[in-house]
Amino acid sequence: MWTYGGYAGRILRLDMTNWKSSTTPLTKEMARLFLGGNGFGAKILYDEVKPGIDPLGPENKYVFAAGPIQGTMVPTAGRSGVFTKSPLTGYFFDAYGGGSFGPEMKYAGYDAIVVEGRSEKPAYVKVFDDNVEFKDASHIWGKSTYETQEILRKDLAEPKAQIACIGPAGERLVRFACTIWGARAAGRGGNGAVLGSKRFKAIVVRGTKDVEVPDVEEFLRVVSDQYNRIKANPGTGKALPTLGTPGVTTTNNQLGILGTRNWQSEVFEEVEKISGEAMRSRLVVRDKGCMACPIYCTKLTYVKTGPYAGTFDEGPEYETIFAFGSNCGVASLEMIARADRMSDELGVDTISAGAVISFAMECYEKGILSKQETDGLDLRFGNDAALIQLLEKIGRREGIGDLLAEGAARAAAKIGKGSELYAVTIKGLENAGHSPRGMKGYCLGMATGTRGGSHQDARPTAERIGKSDRKILEGKPEYAVGTQSATTIQDSMCVCRMTEGIYGLMEITNEHLNIVNVVTGMNLTLPELVDISDRIWNLERSFNCREGHRREHDVQAKRFMKEPIPEGPSKGMYMPPEELEMLKDKYYDLRGWDKKTGIPTKETLQRLGLTQQAKDLYK
Amino acid sequence: MGRVKVKFFAHLRQAAGTNEADIEIREGETVEELIKTLTERFGAEFESRIKDPTTGAFAPFLIMVGREEISTVRGDLKHRLSDGDVVSLLEPVGGG
Missing domain, CATH: 3.60.9.10 (Aldehyde ferredoxin oxidoreductase, N-terminal domain)
Incomplete structure (x- = not known):
């Protein structure tokens, strides 16, 4: 053994x-x-x-x-x-x-x-x-x-x-x-x-079994040290415990990168009503932490008055505030809490649910969906009561909810009439609450990522907090690879993104290595840990390539490649296809992927020990 | 001499106890000097929200002067302020 x-x-x-x-x-x-x-x-x-x-x-x-x-x-x-x-x-x-x-x-x-x-x-x-x-x-x-x-x-x-x-x-x-x-x-x-x-x-x-580590004393020393640094760090020790992820809402709006009304804009004029600050003062009743976590970023909320009175919720998180709030033009935190609770009970992803609703709202406002087609719902942006009704219909596949339950991309394909532009999806996944138009490295990392419209492969954080200049193209292939590598190893360790500022935002660091080694006793070197990350990333890519994924699928949502941000501090920013293609060339070089096909080269797969994948992809 | 308007966001707003403040600046004052003024005015709790108290290092975050983005970690803090500037202090946080 x-x-x-x-x-x-x-x-x-x-x-x-x-x-x-x-x-x-x-x-x-x-x-x-x-x-x-x-x-x-x-x-x-x-x-x-x-x-x-x-x-x-x-x-x-x-x-x-x-x-x-x-x-x-x-x-x-x-x-x-x-x-x-x-x-x-x-x-x-x-x-x-x-x-x-x-x-x-x-x-x-x-x-x-x-x-x-x-x-x-x-x-x-x-x-x-x-x-x-x-x-x-x-x-x-x-x-x-x-x-x-x-x-x-x-x-x-x-x-x-x-x-x-x-x-x-x-x-x-x-x-x-x-x-x-x-x-x-x-x-x-x-x-x-x-x-x-x-x-x-x-x-x-x-379960009643133990999880054992090789050297308990050394383990406690390493973990205590990380715990103390988490508490001292202004992000994990102060910002997240105070407001949780909703603290990001006003920051993104101030930078002009808060998805609004199905990404037609990235500035929400009523942001103060849905901010983390407003949530803390009006709704939060308790802070909560997950197991073994000192950050306590979860906020338990309770709605005391108004049409959503009586709603008790764990959250909402920033992504949900964006999805049901600014991106649907809704300025009611109380409704967002209700929609969050409903989503959890129905068992739907709040990001995609909010996104298909904002998609339907834009189609409705542009005359692509009639009131008859929306089962009589007046789906104008900002109509909170209609949003709640539509969410229930989606979760139960009733009426128009049956169509939207297919996701925005499939719904647009069925609706037609130019609605495809309003399906803000990447690889079929509705875009999360961070702006690919307003952050060039993140944009490339999403386009080339395993999951597509997720903010968890490449990360927006280092650009949002200024470690990397979000507006320039220089260094972005490296940014995409670096943040993807860090998230890949975090997801194999299964540590939370809230600690990314402790572990390292743009690369795999000794912090990752020390924790892996002190828990497992593998005595890995940093290059060996980087190889594990690369192996996993290339295995995920191989899975997708075996399904037919190629270079042409590494693209952004149509809106982000076609329409510049129309107003605000990030006005004019977007990702023209030719810019993205140029960045992809360098990215593929860094990854060891074939520039023509986007498939990992045989050499890359063999270097990482993925010999079966090399056989499958190069028959 | 001049004045700038400082806007606070997220948990910095809580520590400052206000959404914005009107601050007097010297001619040629830098963003770094303005932050020093702010920490003196708003105290240790405010400072602990932008700097690691054990190392004294700035947390990485963006400060907007008008629409210009000043990073605490890319060596931009010597940026000189002008009378009438609007300075926004954004949230230093990962995750989300």
């Missing part, structure tokens, strides 16, 4: 077709080459999911995976990820959530749980250490994610169990349905629909 610290050493497999479980050992090679999280997800999915299959068919697989740090005291070690072939993009997709689900999975003795096949009837799975049971979920099918967790926790008399589940949106195969545990979401890419297609309602996990 190999003895790296941090790992449980097993992978649990759940065959939903036959209601059977099995375990396979986590090999030393897999831990050493792919570390955890996205590395495990990409490795399992590449090896086991054939190209071309329907993401919502039984052949797709869904992987819960943690990294080596989950279950330890490393700050933000409460996080974990889910991995699948996305029904929105058709590519590999990873999504992460905080809370405590990942650590509990480790305590139960599993580094990853693979969900396979398709159950005949709705099912949930109970995993208590080595005891795995498949159960009929008919009584909770149709229930919200919160109701589901309450019922299961009560029925099983296990108050400490962690429960991951889907809501009505996942059951109805909404293409941006998510997985919820507690009130945290592994939000993006439609993973909830994949579980829904397998009739997998929930998993209840409870």
